[in-house]
Structures are given as C-alpha cells and as structure tokens.
Amino acid sequence: MxxxxxxxxxxxxxxxxxxxxxxxxxxxxxxxxxxxxxxxxxxxxxxxxxxxxxxxxxxxxxxxxxxxxxxxxxxxxxxxxxxxxxxxxxIEGLKCPGELLVKKLQCDITAIEKLNSDVYRVRLQLPVTASMSAEFYAGQYLDLILPNGKQASFSIGSAPDQGRNLELHIRHVPSGEMSNNIIQYLQSASTVEVEIPKGDCYLQAHKISSDTRLIFAAASTGFAQVKSVVEHLLANQFSNPIYIYWGARVEDDIYLGNLPLQWAAEHTNVHFERVVSESENSPNWTGRIGLLPEAILDDFENFDNVEIFASGSPAMVYALLEACEEKGFKEEHMHSDVFAYAPRSK
CATH class of the missing domain: 3.10.20.30 (Beta-grasp domain)
Structure with missing residues (x-):
C-alpha cells in the first residue's frame, strides 16, 4: 500500500x-x-x-x-x-532533487603554474572512488582547507563536463598572510583538502530558453567562474549568443586572454571584449579602455531576453547592475555570488 x-x-x-x-x-x-x-x-x-x-x-x-x-x-x-x-x-542535511551534496575530500595537486605576475593556475584531481566522488554545477566554487583549519573560497575554473579534473585561478597577494600560506602549501604538498560544491550562482545549459542572450562580466580572477560556465555551454553545443567581457586594471591582468579569443574564433555565437581601465600603465594596449559597465552599456541598446552573470568585487557588480537598470534591466536577471555575501543595501 x-x-x-x-x-x-x-x-x-x-x-x-x-x-x-x-x-x-x-x-x-x-x-x-x-x-x-x-x-x-x-x-x-x-x-x-x-x-x-x-x-x-x-x-x-x-x-x-x-x-x-x-x-x-x-x-x-x-x-x-x-x-x-x-x-x-x-531529516537534517537532506538535499532536494537538483541540489548537490557538499563533501570534504582530499584532492591530488597535479600542477601549479604561474599565468602572469601574480596569478597561479592550480590543477586538482578529485578522488576516483565512487563514494568519495563529487558533483558541481558550472559556476560554483569550493573551499581550500589548510592543515591549520583555515580555509578560503575559489571559483572552480573548469567545467563539470571535465570529470575529476578541477582548475583554480588563485591570485597571490604577497602582503597577505593567508595568501602566502595558500601558495606555499600548494607548491610543497601533494594533496589538499577541499569542500565542494559551494554557491548558488551557477548555470545548466539545458535549462536556458532558446531566445536568451547571455552576458558574462568578469573582473580579474572572476574569469575563472566565467571559464567554467562557458566551457560547459560549449561542451553541450549551446548556440545562443554569448557575450564575454573581461575587465582589468592593466593588460597583464588578463592572464588567459587568448582562450576566449579562441572560443570566439571557433564558435560564431561567442563574442569577447577585453577592457582595461589604466591604459597609462599598459603601454602596448590597443584595445578598449574604460570600465566594464561602460563597455557593456555601449554595446547593448536594450536588455530584452538577457541574463547577466557577474564575477568580481561587490563594487563592480553593483555598479554594473545600477548602470543596466537605467536601461530597464531587472535585478532578477543578474546572477552573482556577491548577492549572497554582500547583499544590496536598501
């Protein structure tokens, strides 16, 4: 019965x-x-x-x-x-359909390389056993946990379609004790504990309407989150328009600029713009100059059927939101982790 x-x-x-x-x-x-x-x-x-x-x-x-x-x-x-x-x-700790279980896992550190003067690409590999496997959605992040218990959050820069392989983009701040500890540990250890997945700002290709246009706005290492989402979309033959904007102070901060250029060359629906705000400190720069919100507003007359994913500081995200709202954009169509840890002041 x-x-x-x-x-x-x-x-x-x-x-x-x-x-x-x-x-x-x-x-x-x-x-x-x-x-x-x-x-x-x-x-x-x-x-x-x-x-x-x-x-x-x-x-x-x-x-x-x-x-x-x-x-x-x-x-x-x-x-x-x-x-x-x-x-x-x-039932405590129950996950509803579509939610993913958060797990603490020991990952292998397979590579760490410097991409520019202060950004490292760290490659990790999830455990192979089924009971210790983990799932995540494109756009989510994880926490790195050091042996002393301290932890820090980093966007997952690889798509879930890439299986056990994870990628992180970590900016090293020499004046920061935690930043130094993280880089020193990753360079010397063979494994690291992570807590995965975290974050409600993610995207699933099959849930996007066929008439939706996507704008991705990344500042600095916020590109890691964008990389995960775009690679997920491309792996699933997503054909809607994709507009990627990467803003930085100087040219050197656009540390993987050739990758989105390659996406745009290979996929007619992908468009990429680099924007530098301090051109005086980028003597060889010939691209767009200014702030990220200005560049996006210059390119879009309206925001009909547009969803925006913003990855950056609260100041950048809210500046972009307010600028777009002046053209009729609605806040519910912008997605950012900022909304969770730095809610908009009333």
Whole structure:
C-alpha cells in the first residue's frame, strides 16, 4: 500500500511504495542524504520520526507515534526503516532533487603554474572512488582547507563536463598572510583538502530558453567562474549568443586572454571584449579602455531576453547592475555570488 512521507522541516510530501525503506523512497524521488553502511550499523542516516507507524529491521524497532497525544519523537534509520502508514519525519542535511551534496575530500595537486605576475593556475584531481566522488554545477566554487583549519573560497575554473579534473585561478597577494600560506602549501604538498560544491550562482545549459542572450562580466580572477560556465555551454553545443567581457586594471591582468579569443574564433555565437581601465600603465594596449559597465552599456541598446552573470568585487557588480537598470534591466536577471555575501543595501 502506498503511503505519504511528509518531510516537516522542508515542507515536502512524497509518496512511498509498500515495502520500501525510507531511504529507497527518498532516492527514488531524487532526494539525497548522508549514508554509510546502509544496514543500520553506522547510524549515519538518522531520521526523526514525528508521526506514523514504522518497522525497523536493524536495530529492531516497531513504533507507532501520534503527535496529537504529545508522544515524543523517535530516531530511526532511513536505510532499515519501513513505513507502515503515512509518516511525518524531520531529516537534517537532506538535499532536494537538483541540489548537490557538499563533501570534504582530499584532492591530488597535479600542477601549479604561474599565468602572469601574480596569478597561479592550480590543477586538482578529485578522488576516483565512487563514494568519495563529487558533483558541481558550472559556476560554483569550493573551499581550500589548510592543515591549520583555515580555509578560503575559489571559483572552480573548469567545467563539470571535465570529470575529476578541477582548475583554480588563485591570485597571490604577497602582503597577505593567508595568501602566502595558500601558495606555499600548494607548491610543497601533494594533496589538499577541499569542500565542494559551494554557491548558488551557477548555470545548466539545458535549462536556458532558446531566445536568451547571455552576458558574462568578469573582473580579474572572476574569469575563472566565467571559464567554467562557458566551457560547459560549449561542451553541450549551446548556440545562443554569448557575450564575454573581461575587465582589468592593466593588460597583464588578463592572464588567459587568448582562450576566449579562441572560443570566439571557433564558435560564431561567442563574442569577447577585453577592457582595461589604466591604459597609462599598459603601454602596448590597443584595445578598449574604460570600465566594464561602460563597455557593456555601449554595446547593448536594450536588455530584452538577457541574463547577466557577474564575477568580481561587490563594487563592480553593483555598479554594473545600477548602470543596466537605467536601461530597464531587472535585478532578477543578474546572477552573482556577491548577492549572497554582500547583499544590496536598501
């Protein structure tokens, strides 16, 4: 007999099938939670039963709870617990369909190279075993965790379509203790702990409407996030217009400028513009001069069917947003990690 499973803490209801464990029902509907042995020994998949009747294979339990008579909740295990009626439960750490599990993993450091005077490209490789694998969406970031427990966030500069291989673009700030510690550790160690994935500013190619135009605005190492997203789009034969703007103070800061030029040469829907704000410090510069928002506004008469992904400082992102709003652009069509850690002041 089918039964309802009400997940109280997220306000979702799903249908379980007769004989299914809670874990099997959750998996069938695309939900994810932490599991280990899957036979009741490790107790990782704890669920709090609030209401309803269950039977648990191991450790053996037969519970029938009624919240109306103020019965205490009970802890059961999703992997060995089978509902015998409609149940109401609370599940901490549950991931809804489409969400990805955040994991702490030990990655191999496969390469570290200097791209310009202060930016390093760091290549990592995720573990090969299935239980220690990780997924991420194009545009998300990870945290590097040093042995002393301190951590720092960096955009993932590679597309999820590239499997276990990850790429980071890390700017070295010699005056910063944390920056020095990160570079010194990465240059001397063979592995590093990461927490992945992080961030709600990401993109999935199959979810974009066919009439949408995409603008990517990157400042400095914000290009890493743009690189991940664009490579994901190109790997999935995305044909909508893609406009990439990379702004920097000086020419040397556009440390991988040939790569988006190659994208534009090989794909007719890709357009790339480099913008330098301090031309006096770039004596050989012959490209566009000015600020990123100015360049974008010069090129777009309107923002109909436009989604903007902005990667940079809060000052740059909000300057771009305000400039675009003057031409009728709506804030809900701009995507940036800045909105999460530096919300717009009212």
């Amino acid at each position: 089918a039964h309802k499973i009400e997940i109280e803490n997220i306000g979702r209801i799903l249908m379980g099938q007769s004989g299914e464990t809670l874990l099997e029902s959750l998996w069938r509907h695309g939900y994810q939670l932490r599991v280990g042995c899957r036979n009741g020994v490790c107790e990782i998949c704890e669920v709090r039963l609030i209401n309803g009747e269950i039977i648990q294979h191991y450790p053996e339990k037969h519970l029938k709870l009624n919240k109306k008579i103020n019965q205490m909740t009970e802890v059961v295990l999703a992997c060995t617990c089978r509902p015998l009626s409609d149940v109401r439960v609370k």
